[in-house]
Amino acid sequence: MTAADPPVRELIAAPHPDRAALPPADPREPGVRLLRGVPYHVVEGSRPLELDLWLPTDDQAEPVPLVLFVHGGSWRRGRRDDMGLRTRTWEPGPFARIAATGCAVACVDYRLSGEATFPAPLDDLNAALRWLTLRSAELGIDTRRTVVWGESAGGHLAALLALTSTTPPLAGAVLWYAPSDLTTARGCFTPEDPTTPEALLLGAAPATVPEHAHAASPLARAHPGAPPFLLVHGNEDTLVSCSHSQSLAAALEKAGAPVELWTVAGADHGWHRLSDAQVEEIFTHSLAFARRLHRRS
Template identity: 80%
Template sequence: MTDGGPALRELIGAPHPDHAPLPPGTPREPGVRELRGIPYGNLEGSRPLELDLWLPETVQDEPLPLVLFVHGGAWRRGRRDDMGMRTRHWSPTPFARIAATGLAVACVDYRLSGEATFPAPLDDLHTALRWLTLRSAELGIDTARTVVWGESAGGHLASLLALSPSAPPVAGAVIWYGPSDLTAARGWFTPEDAATPEALLLGAAPSTAPQHARAASPLAQVRPGAPPFLLVHGEQDTMVACSHSQSLAAALKEAGSPVELWTVPGADHGWYGLPDAQVEEIFSRSLSFTRRLVT
């Protein structure tokens, strides 16, 4: 170390995400470029948190609206670039399809329940939105026009982000079959069971930590002035009861917040049981809702 210079410990570490160089955009599918594996958060004693960004291949004159996508996986597993089992074979991918319409898409990592308990994954989404805002000029995005879109456990976290009074406000939320209430028995879920994905998320059976479970329940966070929500849920969902979305829709409506509820007959979790054409319809309607809010 030279006098007045940085310590060796600071020099050998990777650059901080706030000012690290961005990877080059790579054309992957027609009309779309991708930036993969961008670190957005450094956690002491843990892996870096990363995101992938899909952008239209042609540089735009104006900053792009943003879709912030949050993956599912029972808060225990999952990949940031996975919109669910029924879209994995799509070519172009669902994210490339969104970007091709003139939106940016950021798919983010968050800490899973084997790494940290709630509110860690929600904190990570706050960090991602902060980083995207900080680097927005370089990325060519406008985070003031962000729609958060999540499926299953990601839908739960996306709902909490949209309802959070401490986060920068988002323009709306698209929630596919997301849990909204971790405090009460619904479907197969019982709050007394310490082995459920919900209990692993909280670090305890929800019944033994009622305040923590309430803080992690979007239903308990509904407030006047919440952004518009689109809630889509299968009526035959055997993993997350459809009543989660029905209750959240009713609470948002009572609070005077715009909400659209679409319950899908014949659909189990992850759109299992639906024909491909109906899954395409759900995606297209979700994308149309998003575009109405930000374009």
């Protein structure tokens, strides 16, 4: 090895996600292709973070808009390719259905609370958006037309991303039964309890770190320049009180930001207790909302 040769450690390391070749696309349902397990970010001392990218196969005259999907799981568990309990048996699945309408879907990993505490998962979503923007020409996507869509804990992170991201700003957000306030007792959540998912996310009981809990609460981030929001929440949610979405909708409306709140009668968390037809209706309405924002932005 000469003095000009790079160290062996650098030679054997995997290519950086910013420069690594994209994997071949896997044809899926008619009109849809999938790039699975694409690394988008490497955090020192942590696993590489990956995303799945669903794309329409039809030739597009211009880059397609994007849905950035954030999975749930109490910030503690979950999989990037899971939209929740009631969509797991769909054929074709929810992401293929979205891509078939002519937009891309990026389903992203983020660090869970057993790996790192807040704001790590929000930092990871920003890193995903940065990577997608950097590689947008290769991917054929337009991240200036991004709608973030999250369910449960993923909805909480999606809300924070929509309310804080500026590079680029998002076109809108779709939130299903998402927490919005980590500072106040609601439903089964109490901020003094150090064992709750919220406490594990923050690294301490929210009541003992009030400034941190405030910073992690979308309710505290509502502002006049917020993009349009669709909030969908069951009025019988036993895990995340419907008041979370009601309060966030009221705060956005007070700030002058566009917001639509749909309180679903009889629905528990994860759309438990709803009929298949009702779940399909919620999905269809959410997708239509996202596609309207894609056309407007």
